[in-house]
Amino acid sequence: MPSSAFLDYVDPWVxxxxxxxxxxxxxxxxxxxxxLTAIAVxxxxxxxxxxxxxxxxxxxxxxxxxxxFGVVYTIPSLALFALLVPYTGLGIVTAEIGLIGYTxxxxxRNLVVGLESVPPAVLDAADGMGYRPLAxxxxxxxxxxxxxxxxxxRIATVTTIGLVTITALxxxxxxxxxxxxxxxxxxxxxxxxxxxxxxxxxxxxDLTLIGLQRVAVPxxxxxxx
Amino acid sequence: MTHxxxxxxxxxNPAHWSGPDGIPQRLxxxxxxxxxxxxxxxxxxxxxxxxxxxYGRFGNLAINISNVGRALPSFGLLxxxxxxxxxxxxxxxxxxxxxxxxxxxxxSYVGLREVDPDVREAARGMGYRELTxxxxxxxxxxxxxxxxxxxxxxxxxxxTATLAALIAGGGFxxxxxxxxxxxxxxxxxxxxVLVAALAMATELSLSGLERLxxxxxxxxxxxxxxxxxxxxxxx
Numbered sequence: 001m002p003s004s005a006f007l008d009y010v011d012p013w014v015x016x017x018x019x020x021x022x023x024x025x026x027x028x029x030x031x032x033x034x035x036l037t038a039i040a041v042x043x044x045x046x047x048x049x050x051x052x053x054x055x056x057x058x059x060x061x062x063x064x065x066x067x068x069f070g071v072v073y074t075i076p077s078l079a080l081f082a083l084l085v086p087y088t089g090l091g092i093v094t095a096e097i098g099l100i101g102y103t104x105x106x107x108x109r110n111l112v113v114g115l116e117s118v119p120p121a122v123l124d125a126a127d128g129m130g131y132r133p134l135a136x137x138x139x140x141x142x143x144x145x146x147x148x149x150x151x152x153x154r155i156a157t158v159t160t161i162g163l164v165t166i167t168a169l170x171x172x173x174x175x176x177x178x179x180x181x182x183x184x185x186x187x188x189x190x191x192x193x194x195x196x197x198x199x200x201x202x203x204x205x206d207l208t209l210i211g212l213q214r215v216a217v218p219x220x221x222x223x224x225x
Numbered sequence: 226m227t228h229x230x231x232x233x234x235x236x237x238n239p240a241h242w243s244g245p246d247g248i249p250q251r252l253x254x255x256x257x258x259x260x261x262x263x264x265x266x267x268x269x270x271x272x273x274x275x276x277x278x279x280y281g282r283f284g285n286l287a288i289n290i291s292n293v294g295r296a297l298p299s300f301g302l303l304x305x306x307x308x309x310x311x312x313x314x315x316x317x318x319x320x321x322x323x324x325x326x327x328x329x330x331x332x333s334y335v336g337l338r339e340v341d342p343d344v345r346e347a348a349r350g351m352g353y354r355e356l357t358x359x360x361x362x363x364x365x366x367x368x369x370x371x372x373x374x375x376x377x378x379x380x381x382x383x384x385t386a387t388l389a390a391l392i393a394g395g396g397f398x399x400x401x402x403x404x405x406x407x408x409x410x411x412x413x414x415x416x417x418v419l420v421a422a423l424a425m426a427t428e429l430s431l432s433g434l435e436r437l438x439x440x441x442x443x444x445x446x447x448x449x450x451x452x453x454x455x456x457x458x459x460x
Contacts, residue, residue, distance in 0.1 A: 071425070073458065074380060074421075074424050074428050075420075075421045075424060075425075076384030076385075076387050076420050076421065076460050077384070077458075077460055078384075078387050078388060078401055078417075078460065079384075079387065079401065079416075079417040079418075079420035079421045079424070080417070080421070081417075082401050082405070082413045082416065082417035082420075083414060083417045083418070083421070085410065085414075086228050086410045086413075086414055102458060109456075155295070155456050158292065158296050159457075159458050161298075162295060162297065162298045162459060163458065163460075165298040165299075166300050166460065168300070169391075169402075169405060175298075175301075176298070176300055176301075179298070179300055179301045179304055180300075182304060182308075183304045183307070183391065186308075188308060191301065191305060191308065192305065194301065195298055195301030195302070195305060198296075198301060199296050199297060199298070202296035203293075206292065206296070
């Protein structure tokens with residue numbers, strides 16, 4: 001390193017020496033990132049399953065439900081967090097309300113589309129075999145809607161991993177915290193490494209879910225879009 | 226509900242409606258940088274998506290670019306662009322253009338792909354040259370999805386432009402970021418209302434534009450608003 005004036009020091013994009021001594025910083029951030037994402041996707045699933053089924057069963061609910069969550073989805077995440085902060089404070093509650101609000105739209109829409117694409121002939125056959133409505137839903141319709149659901153889970157997961165970085169502004173952030181650190185301290189290493197890790201995390205989660213889908217739903221050849 | 230009363234008062238204060246930190250000036254900044262980014266993004270993305278869709282090549286690339294785009298953390302992208310290009314509008318523009326491209330490529334690709342092969346054949350049979358066929362037959366039929374792509378990009382660009390305030394940009398994000406920094410929850414909330422309203426207005430006005438641009442023949446055939454080929458949210 002040159003011993004010239006402090007101002008001449010050029011910050012490399014990745015300072016490997018610093019990085020090697022600060023690994024725990026990154027593992028903690030990744031862990032928080034994954035926790036926030038998992039809660040958002042699981043919470044989204046828990047809400048979207050009953051809502052999606054209700055929207056499919058009662059036609060009158062379909063457009064109001066999709067419309068409401070569509071409006072929520074349009075609100076930029078930073079604005080949504082800011083709207084919630086005066087009521088729910090800085091922290092995980094605010095972050096998860098926002099993130100779950102977004103995943104619900106993706107998951108519910110895919111569930112509704114999946115249920116709607118079950119061929120009428122299949123439904124007739126199930127009725128003819130004596131399935132009651134609940135059994136038909138559980139054993140015929142939902143399994144056939146699973147590929148569309150999986151596509152939704154993939155989109156929701158990848159989207160959430162990107163959005164979690166923004167929760168750095170309300171005191172969380174996972175890898176977003178390190179992006180923020182890079183911004184505030186004008187220090188490239190945490191910024192570049194955290195951004196790269198966030199992209200890698202999203203792509204790895206997507207690939208893992210594709211693998212999981214192959215195993216869990218072998219009858220699907222669907223791709224997410 | 227003193228909090229909401231404070232917010233109403235904030236909006237009623239004439240000081241917030243003039244000067245460099247006034248709502249009109251911030252609106253102009255926000256809309257300007259967003260419009261420039263979407264326009265540059267469209268100039269890059271639409272020819273690519275339309276060409277790929279017309280020739281039916283590299284379909285996986287056209288679809289997967291949205292998957293990759295979704296994985297990009299907008300916050301990290303903006304800050305990296307800031308470190309590369311320094312202060313000013315350039316880093317914001319670069320990051321926003323990068324995020325605007327994927328949905329437009331995927332949607333225009335899918336729009337062109339979904340043109341009925343019989344219609345293509347008929348156009349060829351009627352003696353249309355390739356370029357005329359593309360411009361006069363395929364593109365008008367693909368307008369709903371091409372426009373859905375532009376709409377998706379525009380809403381995301383408006384949302385992400387809010388984050389630009391973190392790297393010293395203007396726009397409504399200024400109120401939100403400054404509100405956080407000063408722990409001024411009234412300003413924060415007012416800024417968030419403005420950002421949300423602008424995103425909503427973008428969505429609605431582009432849906433309106435889409436309805437005007439769709440040829441009358443297709444309008445009669447289809448349900449009013451076309452679905453998007455991709456779900457995309459970056460900020």
